[in-house]
Amino acid sequence: xxxxxxxxxxxxxxxxxxxxxxxxxxxxxxxxxxxxxxxxxxxxxxxxxxxxxxxxxxxxxxxxxxxxxxxxxxxxxxxxxxxxxxxxxxxxxxxxxxxxxxxxxxxxxxxxxxxxxxxxxxxxxxxxxxxxxxxxxxxxxxxxxxxxxxxxxxxxxxxxxxxxxxxxxxxxxxxxxxxxxxxxxxxxxxxxxxxxxxxxxxxxxxxxxxxxxxxxxxxxxxxxxxxxxxxxxxxxxxxxxxxxxxxxxxxxxxxxxxxxxxxxxxxxxxxxxxxxxxxxxxxxxxxxxxxxxxxxxxxxxxxxxxxxxxxxxxxxxxxxxxxxxxxxxxxxxxxxxxxxxxxxxxxxxxxxxxxxxxxxxxxx
Amino acid sequence: xxxxxxxxxxxxxxxxxxxxxxxxxxxxxxxxxxxxxxxxxxxxxxxxxxxxxxxxxxxxxxxxxxxxxxxxxxxxxxxxxxxxxxxxxxxxxxxxxxxxxxxxxxxxxxxxxxxxxxxxxxxxxxxxxxxxxxxxxxxxxxxxxxxxxxxxxxxxxxxxxxxxxxxxxxxxxxxxxxxxxxxxxxxxxxxxxxxxxxxxxxxxxxxxxxxxxxxxxxxxxxxxxxxxxxxxxxxxxxxxxxxxxxxxxxxxxxxxxxxxxxxxxxxxxxxxxxxxx
Numbered sequence: 001x002x003x004x005x006x007x008x009x010x011x012x013x014x015x016x017x018x019x020x021x022x023x024x025x026x027x028x029x030x031x032x033x034x035x036x037x038x039x040x041x042x043x044x045x046x047x048x049x050x051x052x053x054x055x056x057x058x059x060x061x062x063x064x065x066x067x068x069x070x071x072x073x074x075x076x077x078x079x080x081x082x083x084x085x086x087x088x089x090x091x092x093x094x095x096x097x098x099x100x101x102x103x104x105x106x107x108x109x110x111x112x113x114x115x116x117x118x119x120x121x122x123x124x125x126x127x128x129x130x131x132x133x134x135x136x137x138x139x140x141x142x143x144x145x146x147x148x149x150x151x152x153x154x155x156x157x158x159x160x161x162x163x164x165x166x167x168x169x170x171x172x173x174x175x176x177x178x179x180x181x182x183x184x185x186x187x188x189x190x191x192x193x194x195x196x197x198x199x200x201x202x203x204x205x206x207x208x209x210x211x212x213x214x215x216x217x218x219x220x221x222x223x224x225x226x227x228x229x230x231x232x233x234x235x236x237x238x239x240x241x242x243x244x245x246x247x248x249x250x251x252x253x254x255x256x257x258x259x260x261x262x263x264x265x266x267x268x269x270x271x272x273x274x275x276x277x278x279x280x281x282x283x284x285x286x287x288x289x290x291x292x293x294x295x296x297x298x299x300x301x302x303x304x305x306x307x308x309x310x311x312x313x314x315x316x317x318x319x320x321x322x323x324x325x326x327x328x329x330x331x332x333x334x335x336x337x338x339x340x341x342x343x344x345x346x347x348x349x350x351x352x353x354x355x356x357x358x359x360x361x362x363x364x
Numbered sequence: 365x366x367x368x369x370x371x372x373x374x375x376x377x378x379x380x381x382x383x384x385x386x387x388x389x390x391x392x393x394x395x396x397x398x399x400x401x402x403x404x405x406x407x408x409x410x411x412x413x414x415x416x417x418x419x420x421x422x423x424x425x426x427x428x429x430x431x432x433x434x435x436x437x438x439x440x441x442x443x444x445x446x447x448x449x450x451x452x453x454x455x456x457x458x459x460x461x462x463x464x465x466x467x468x469x470x471x472x473x474x475x476x477x478x479x480x481x482x483x484x485x486x487x488x489x490x491x492x493x494x495x496x497x498x499x500x501x502x503x504x505x506x507x508x509x510x511x512x513x514x515x516x517x518x519x520x521x522x523x524x525x526x527x528x529x530x531x532x533x534x535x536x537x538x539x540x541x542x543x544x545x546x547x548x549x550x551x552x553x554x555x556x557x558x559x560x561x562x563x564x565x566x567x568x569x570x571x572x573x574x575x576x577x578x579x580x581x582x583x584x585x586x587x588x589x590x591x592x593x594x595x596x597x598x599x600x601x602x603x604x605x606x607x608x609x610x611x612x613x614x615x616x617x618x619x620x621x622x623x624x625x626x627x628x629x630x631x632x633x634x635x636x637x638x639x640x641x
Contacts, residue, residue, distance in 0.1 A: 056546050078545045085546040091539035095561045104557075105547040152547065162546075 007035040007192045008068050008083075008159030010055065015064035017050050017216075024050040026216045028064070032160075037186050037193045039203040041239070042213030049164060051213070052196050056162050057081045068159065079108075084153030084161040084191075088168055090145045092137040098124070098148050099133040105156040123151040126188075127181075143174045150185060160192040167202070179206055200240050204228060212236050228285075234359050237283050244289065244328045246302070248282040248358070258358065263324050267300045270353040281359040288355035289330040291318070291340050292348045301350040304328060306340040320349065394621070397614045404611030411615035421599065421616065428596040431510060431585075432578035435517045439574045440567060442518070443525035450526070451533040465523050473520060477587040480516045481507055484588075508590030516584040521577055525570040532566025565634075572631040576624050596620055 010032040017025040025047040032038050040048035053059035054066065057078030066074045073081060084105075093101050102123055106116045124130060127147040137145055146166060153161055163182075167175045183206060186193050197203055203210045204224040211221040212235075220232040231237035234245075248260040248267070257270040262282055269282075295301030304320040316337035320328045328349060332340075340347050401411050415421055450461035468476070483489050484506035491503040506512055540562065544554040560567075582597040589595070594602070596616065603613030 056542075058542055058546070078542075079548050079550055081546075082548060083546060085543065087539045087543055089537070089539060091537060091543040093540060093544070093558055093562075095564070104544070104549070108548040108553065156548065 006157065006159060007190050009034045009070075010160065010192065010194075011067040012051075012055075013065050013067070015051070015054060015061045015066065017047075017054065017059065018062045023216050025054070025061070028218050030211060030218060030221060032192060032194060035190050035192055037183075037195065037206060037208045039207035039210045040194065040196045040213060041198065041200060041203040041210050043198055043239070045215075046213035047216040047218075048196050048198075048211075048213045050216075052162050052164055052194065055160070055194060056083050056085050082156070082158050084156070084158035086146075086149045086153050086161070086163045086166045088165040090137070090149040090166075092145060092148055092152070094137055097134050097136060098129060098140070101137065101148055102151045102155050104152065109156060119155055123155045126185075127151045142170050143178060146170065146178055147181075150182070154185065154189060154191070157189070158191060160194060161189075163193065163195045165196055165198070167197075175202075182206065204240070212239060214239075229355075230357055231283075231359070234281070234283075237359060242286050242329060244284050244286060244326075244330075245359070246282045246284075246322070246326050246328070247361070248280045249278070251278055251280050251358070257353065262300075263302045263322055263326075265302055267302075267356070268353050269356045269358065277361065279361045281361055282356055283359050284351050284356045286317070286329045286331045289328070289349050289351045291330065291332055291336055292350050295348040295350050299350055300353055300356065301348045303346050304349050305346055306337075309337045309341055320347070322349075397617050400610055401614035401618050404614065411611045412619075414612060415615055415619065418612075421612075424594055424596055424599045427510070427593065428579060431513055431517070431593075431595060432575050434514055435521060435578045436571050436575045438514070438518045439521045439525045440529075440570050443522045443529055443570060444567070446522070447526050447529040447533060451530050465526050468520070468523050473583050474587075476520060477516055477584050480512065480519070480588055484512055484515065507588055508592055510589070510593045512588035512590075513585045513593050513595070516588040517578060517581055520584060521574045524577060525574050528569035528573065529563065529566040532563040532569075536562050568634060569631065572627060576627055576631075579620065579624060 012028055012030045012032075015025060015028040016023075028047075028051060040051060042048045050059060054061050057073075057076060057080075061074065064074075065072055068081070093104065096104070099120055102120045103116050106119060111119075124133060127150055129144065129147055129151070132140065132144060137148065140148065149166065166182075167178055170178060179202065182193075182195075195203075195206065207224060209221055210224055210227050212219045212227060214235050220227055220236050222230075227236060228240050231240060237243050246262050248262050251258055251260040254268065257268060259266060259268045260280070260282070261267070267282065291306075292301070302322055304322045306318055306320050308319045310317040310319075311334070312331075315331050316334045318330050318332055318337045318340060320330065322328060330349065402408070404411070446461055446464060449457050450465065451458075453461060481488070485491070486503040486505070488507070490506060491500075494500045495503065506515075536559070541554055541558060544558045545551070549557065580597050581595060582601065585593060585595040586598050586601075589598070597620075600613050600616050600620075603609045603616065607613075
């Protein structure tokens, strides 16, 4: 078992990478804390994988420096960085048994045969592969191969574990199982985990912090609830989940918040200072909006008409149009959706003041 | 083709001209050779018995196997190095490697054999040069012996050894190599413990092709061996056209074909055919 103190602390300063004229990563500065579970999230081509490859030492940054525990590792070759890595598709050695795959990093480090045997045995037990020691990777299921890849990357107790979309090839139920397992391994080893994914729910579920990338730029870093509830811009807001956006006029700062006019009705926000100018976008997650018959004076609310519904089992997704033609989606209990649709006329959409947030008008 | 003819029928039709040609030009005459081996000069198993007791035939067989084995090891090793550059080198390196692999195909085997004679003979380029720099006083015997044969055959066979290796190296997942380096393995170690074992099927296919080709080599050993390093194909030629002892020549041919056939069967058992191309 590894001491949490051995986890690495990583500092990236002004990292950039160009492939010819393509700018894959631009001026990235990011601190990765000791033992944290950081997820790099973004669409494909956003630069998240490039950054992971730079951390691993497989790609050399065009500019910027990279530090691990205070030491400059920018020019250090991959084999001297001691970062564990799990690849998309696992990249197991096809000609080696499960045991030999896991023993590989220890053999490279010239550990004694008895130590290798002991640590490989412990690792096989930890990832639940007892009985599969002598099998070749081709004789294992996807989930089992994934476990071998994790065991191989963790057996030499690296300061940081890098994971490149490790679950993309697994079916949904296995994915959930492996996610839980990875979270457990993170807690048990205390190692710093850097995880790349394009799946926002996976990112929110697993990480202590999420870093969101787009077009080679790091847009925002923060705890899952922070980036979900207070996205820095429209891209982050939309990428992390469905979101309703309404134009807000006459925005004015107030104590601990802001006020403005939404479809000619005064609305207020709390915990979200207005630094976006007189016109802005008011953004609210679908699960934070409710449907009511009336909106009380002083309550945030606008009138809308229900037009369609999608039954989701536990709840119903309801599509509405506001008086001024904005499209809004809400997630509501099934019977409320049915009532709103059968009425066929105007309902009120309401939301708590602390659940709305402002985004700059028009731009990203 | 689909819808008009079944796939199987289509394939059979496309292969028919080749099968017909092979049947008429090879299989039918070879059956004649098999017949000779049992009937000339007198009917019976006499020629096969003679094979077992004839010292010359046996020594030629052993020499052929020895030369083929050495040529195989040297060719596959050299081809492996060239193929690594061809498949994984920089664009400029690839171009140079491709040139080196393809150019030999444009020069006839005869020209190349005489080229080696010019280089290796007692008054050839290499001996003259070594003498002029004072490295040796007497010329080295580099040709009209096994050494010359091995050099000439290796040179001819390297390009053939390249293709199965290239196919194995191309299908290799780069991430596996990255994984090895990321786990702490040096480039050298990654090459020997991951890259080479993962191209094993290519090495086997390449070795089999070179070995089988070597067994039947005629022109190169005849010229570079200078009659002193006779290989099996040349012995068959001598028995048929010079002795003449058609029955024995035929019996040697049959044994050679059976031996090569057995090797090919072994090859296809361990390596999928598509890995050879």
